[in-house]
Amino acid sequence: MKLSIERVSKQYGAKRALDNVSFEMTEGVYAFLGANGSGKTTLMRILASVARPSSGRVLLDDVDIELLDEKYRDLLGYLPQHMGYYKNFTVEKFLFYIAALKGIEKGRAKAKIDELLQAVSLQEERRTKVGKLSGGMKQRVGIAQALLNDPKIIIVDEPTAGLDPKERIRFRNLMSTISADRIVLLSTHIVSDIEYIAKELLILKRGMLIQKAEPQHLLDALSGKVWTVTASPNELAAWQASHKVSSMLVRENGTELRILSENKPAPHAEEAIPNLEDLYLHYFDEEAAK
Amino acid sequence: MSKKKATSSLRARNHDDELIELDKEFQQFKLEEFTVEYPSEDAITRTIDAMRPYVTQAAAPRVKYSFLRQLQVMQIQPLFWLANLLFFCMGLLVWYVWEGDPYKIMLLLSPIPFLLGLLEVFRGRNEGLLELEISCKYSAQQLLLMKLIVICAYNILLCLALIGIFGIFGEPLLLSKLIMYWTAPFAVAVSVGLAVASRVRNVLSVPIALVIWLFIAYGFLIGLEHYEQASELPYIAGLATVFVAACIAKQIQRLKKGFAYYEAVH
Numbered sequence: 413m414k415l416s417i418e419r420v421s422k423q424y425g426a427k428r429a430l431d432n433v434s435f436e437m438t439e440g441v442y443a444f445l446g447a448n449g450s451g452k453t454t455l456m457r458i459l460a461s462v463a464r465p466s467s468g469r470v471l472l473d474d475v476d477i478e479l480l481d482e483k484y485r486d487l488l489g490y491l492p493q494h495m496g497y498y499k500n501f502t503v504e505k506f507l508f509y510i511a512a513l514k515g516i517e518k519g520r521a522k523a524k525i526d527e528l529l530q531a532v533s534l535q536e537e538r539r540t541k542v543g544k545l546s547g548g549m550k551q552r553v554g555i556a557q558a559l560l561n562d563p564k565i566i567i568v569d570e571p572t573a574g575l576d577p578k579e580r581i582r583f584r585n586l587m588s589t590i591s592a593d594r595i596v597l598l599s600t601h602i603v604s605d606i607e608y609i610a611k612e613l614l615i616l617k618r619g620m621l622i623q624k625a626e627p628q629h630l631l632d633a634l635s636g637k638v639w640t641v642t643a644s645p646n647e648l649a650a651w652q653a654s655h656k657v658s659s660m661l662v663r664e665n666g667t668e669l670r671i672l673s674e675n676k677p678a679p680h681a682e683e684a685i686p687n688l689e690d691l692y693l694h695y696f697d698e699e700a701a702k
Numbered sequence: 703m704s705k706k707k708a709t710s711s712l713r714a715r716n717h718d719d720e721l722i723e724l725d726k727e728f729q730q731f732k733l734e735e736f737t738v739e740y741p742s743e744d745a746i747t748r749t750i751d752a753m754r755p756y757v758t759q760a761a762a763p764r765v766k767y768s769f770l771r772q773l774q775v776m777q778i779q780p781l782f783w784l785a786n787l788l789f790f791c792m793g794l795l796v797w798y799v800w801e802g803d804p805y806k807i808m809l810l811l812s813p814i815p816f817l818l819g820l821l822e823v824f825r826g827r828n829e830g831l832l833e834l835e836i837s838c839k840y841s842a843q844q845l846l847l848m849k850l851i852v853i854c855a856y857n858i859l860l861c862l863a864l865i866g867i868f869g870i871f872g873e874p875l876l877l878s879k880l881i882m883y884w885t886a887p888f889a890v891a892v893s894v895g896l897a898v899a900s901r902v903r904n905v906l907s908v909p910i911a912l913v914i915w916l917f918i919a920y921g922f923l924i925g926l927e928h929y930e931q932a933s934e935l936p937y938i939a940g941l942a943t944v945f946v947a948a949c950i951a952k953q954i955q956r957l958k959k960g961f962a963y964y965e966a967v968h
Contacts, residue, residue, distance in 0.1 A: 457833075462833050485838060486839045495834055499829070501777075510838065513845070515840055557834070
């Protein structure tokens with residue numbers, strides 16, 4: 413299975429949300445990394461067939477998804493970034509409703525709902541009204557509905573927003589397990605969510621795809637540019653003003669700063685192994701500072 | 703025997719000889735004496751789990767879009783059916799107990815089920831579920847049309863039931879007056895309701911449409927009282943009904959187009 417994005421652009425009035433984006437995906441987990449307004453959600457909407465590109469096209473196995481229409485949507489599991497719920501529906505009823513929209517026969521839907529409620533740890537809430545669930549629980553209902561039809565293409569926009577660390581780990585493992593014969597596309601601000609599961613990272617900036625590579629490949633490119641420096645409290649402001657600081661850790665002998673720099677920033681600085689947070693800061697310095 | 707056949711027969715014989723040689727070689731290894739340990743349950747389970755993602759899934763049985771199935775998909779709230787039955791009973795009550803004019807009752811009450819039904823038609827959009835509904839196999843467009851059809855059908859059914867009861871237990875209603883007091887105002891109310899609901903994107907759209915309808919209904923009542931005797935009025939009302947129905951079809955077409963993509967309704 414191959415999903416190809418060919419010279420896709422999207423214009424909203426005067427604003428160009430996507431600018432000539434092209435890439436291909438096969439089975440595996442792909443992660444979009446980008447600051448707010450980088451075009452991630454727009455691209456995901458186009459891939460989920462809920463928005464139309466202003467120019468360019470999306471092909472599944474060389475067939476335009478607009479031509480595939482219903483057949484394409486049948487292969488799709490989508491979790492939008494902001495999703496509403498019918499608040500007076502119970503969790504189970506809501507999932508039955510989405511299963512019906514996905515054209516799943518009732519008996520099969522019931523079995524699948526049981527399986528998914530277990531996978532997202534919501535068996536006990538199945539008869540609870542969606543309006544009474546916490547944000548994290550609603551998000552888990554959203555994840556469950558995306559997987560109802562055993563989709564071959566899973567598109568999840570900020571899926572871990574509102575989940576506690578344990579649930580995030582469960583979600584990661586779930587995505588990792590099911591991605592063997594599926595294309596899983598997710599966007600997140602939480603880089604640790606994708607560190608171990610992403611086959612490739614796609615970095616979007618101001619509507620343009622600026623990188624598409626394996627995480628390790630991108631991290632290797634940062635090698636020799638990440639440093640740790642221990643600073644006293646009165647030196648902190650000066651370090652922050654003069655360098656890109658990705659993290660600060662208070663220790664007994666001072667504060668350990670993690671710094672991105674082309675050159676060794678101080679004689680006592682030590683080289684560190686780059687991680688995805690460093691990578692994020694490297695590409696989205698201004699956005700991270702905000 | 704041709705030269706070609708002789709060559710192929712020679713090749714086959716050579717291949718057989720090779721296999722016999724290989725067999726002899728294997729026998730020297732005494733493979734029959736090699737024992738393979740039976741794997742543990744855990745190892746079997748692990749292997750099955752590891753292979754599971756690669757097993758092709760049988761195609762899932764798909765749903766036939768029967769009428770009952772469509773009703774299930776639409777998830778129209780029971781309150782909608784009940785509220786409209788209540789209006790139906792109210793119409794009967796006003797006619798029977800207070801001897802209300804059946805034509806005026808039709809004029810005022812007939813569009814209410816449709817106007818209330820707009821809450822159901824646009825519920826996905828109003829509750830932020832439209833983006834997800836658009837991405838499903840049974841798309842938001844199909845949902846919109848199905849809901850409109852069911853709500854309109856229910857509305858017309860209630861109206862016909864009222865007309866039937868008025869006609870059977872009271873005086874038969876005149877078609878010409880029904881066109882003036884029912885079909886024309888009903889078509890106008892549907893058109894106004896659709897126009898308001900497609901512009902006001904929250905639950906307020908229905909109360910707004912109802913208030914607008916009350917003003918229009920008042921206008922109809924005043925106008926009809928003055929011109930009821932005009933012989934050409936039923937024809938004008940009939941033509942107006944056809945014209946507004948055409949406008950409604952156009953509105954639905956535009957809505958349907960809009961519901962195909964998320965950005966068109968946001």
